[in-house]
Amino acid sequence: MITTEPIDRGRAASAVAHPSHGGECCFFGVVRDVNLGKKVVAVSYEAHAALCTKVFAQILERVRAKYDQPLRLFLEHRTGRLAVGEISVAIAANSVHRDEAFRACRDIIEAVKHEAPIWKQEHFEDGDSEWVHGHSLCK
């Protein structure tokens, strides 16, 4: 889902917890303070929320279908202006064993970066701002 509220690490993990699952992997994308040698003070995220919700559901469905194991998955991306250190995206994958949990987590973040209609604008210490070059959705 897309949210304007701060993302809670614990909620991501608890959303996928299951007593029969022994492998739980969480990934958090966090705003960092430098990019390409320039000091970053904040990052703004914008999304096409309706389309993004569909794309997220497709990504999770595809990842579930990929593995021959039961998977419990969580995906949340924040929008708005985020300060350095704030979480932009949270992913959690929970499976019977660790391998599927690790791989599912990686699959989801890579798909989000390449497929989700989300845009990122970095704000620099010198007052300049720049949109991050991304991946074209043209097909």
Added chain:
Amino acid sequence: MQLELYGPLRRYGPVTLTFSTPQPVRAVRDALAEKLPAAKELIARSAFGDDERALADDDVLQPGARYAVLPPVAGG
């Protein structure tokens, strides 16, 4: 046709383009680039979409409908 522009294109929009017949995405993209020459290169790499999906270049857009123009994405 109403076009809502996202991300780095937002400052140019929204944009209204007038067509009398349905048009493929590639034709609407060309028309948008002609209307916004300053954003021509970015528009060339932008997809079109609705609330359900990103559309292919051969998909047909309806004259009275509303679409999103989706520049290259950078989530995460």
